[in-house]
Amino acid sequence: MSATTNRRPLFLTIYSCLVFAFIYLPILVLVIYSFNRDGVGGFPPRHFTFDWYRQLTTDSALWNSVLNSLYVAAGAVFVSLTLGLLAALALDRADFPGKALFRRLVLLPLILPGIITGLSLLMFAVAAGLGRGLTAVFFGHGTALISVATTEIFAGLQKLDRRQEEASLDLGATPWRTFWLVTLPNLRLSLIAAGLLIFTLSMDEIAVTFFLIGSDNTLPQEIWGRLRRGITPEINAISTLILLVSIILITIWYRLRTRTQKSSL
């Protein structure tokens, strides 16, 4: 190792610690105040309590919104994984006119602000007579998140050993059997990782949902509505739980992802 990589500059170390503090401090404050009896503000937090969590357990509107979100997220995972898998395969193996355009179009929701995708889908839902509501939200998430599924699965596909598929086809298996018995099992980890990511993103999505939602709220929309009516630590409590679930899912996703990368070497 050279001198440049070994010496640890003091200033940079302190600066990086401060950046970490900036990233984590707001999240920490949120968690701490979910146990504060006296409300979301005030300093220092004084009386420790589980009351806000207890209040959550009897909050039926909130749990309904959780169920709605789960319904949307499950559907979105199914739709975007199926189509994302096919899109990734198509981008990898098929040539057709407009392929470059197709790639850009699929990835567009990833880079466009949510409001543009949300409003476009709203106009479509209205024009198609579907109207707003959970079904529209489900179609919206399912479609917008194909972008995430495609990138994740395409990355997994690049690491696949092609010779296995070739061997299967050469030995007389139909393309269909080869797909089910060779391609799909080899993509298993990428698919699970993509699914977890899509699930997390759908559960949190708000910009696209904002325009497609009807009278049934998703969880983020329910929280959004409550923020306007005034805030209590109950929102801190539900946020802390959301945080916990996302961190768990993302950690699993990250482990799966690094495992697929290692297994490919």
Place this chain on the structure above:
Amino acid sequence: MYSRLYKLAISLPPLFWVTLFLLVPYALMFAHSFWVTQDGVILHNWSFHQYKELLSQPLYATVFFRTMRVAASVTLLSLLLGYPLAYFLSFHAGPRKELLYQLVIVPLWVSYLVRGYAWKTILGTDGVLNGALQYLHITHEPVSALLYSPFAVILMLTHIYTPFVFLPIYASLEHIPRPLLEASSDLGASPRSTFLRVILPLSMPGLLAGATFAFVLTLGDFLAPLLVGGSSSTMIANVVQSLFGAAYDWPLGAAISVFILFITVGLLFFTEHLEKRWTFQ
């Protein structure tokens, strides 16, 4: 190796779906921007009316330039926070590199709303920061300028996009061949000039990708101004959102959306081009 039928089977369903549920909706947005409303009804009379309206009302220009300022600030601040952090992790983190990397990317996927809400509780008049300032006798009454200002929007979005900016920069720093740095210092370059003449140019593609991310996502954000910004920090996407809501003028809203879309896509093409130019051969 793959048969024609197989290729059709994998391409047709996503092609069909994406055309129906993405291309048609985006086209519909485009079409709306050339229509007009009269007495609350959308008429399919093709014209540039909405675009003329956009250019003639100074209000839109004001909001647009404010949005550009906020987006530029968020981009600059995220770079100032994200780049040194990525540099530290890539070159000086030692054995804890992997753990620290994970610590940066976890918040990336933590709910936008949760993080925005956290800032709301911190910056409010009765918020944590004001409480702490008074507790420590730094101020004697609550500072009300913290929340509901463009400052709060910039702070919240910088917090959200710093990990976004970090990620591509870190990836490009990790790709720099370490022997290059040794060569640079062996040939007598100071650490400073090694950074300016080797590391910085080689990490340019990551830096550009991160900056584009932060800029584009801020440009189209309407939630942060609603959550922590207040009326003084209305951004261009808020105008769109209200035109689609209470104001009920879809064609004008669509015209502004198309405008945002073109800026976004234009920026992406521009930085993609720059990234290619900066990519080390």
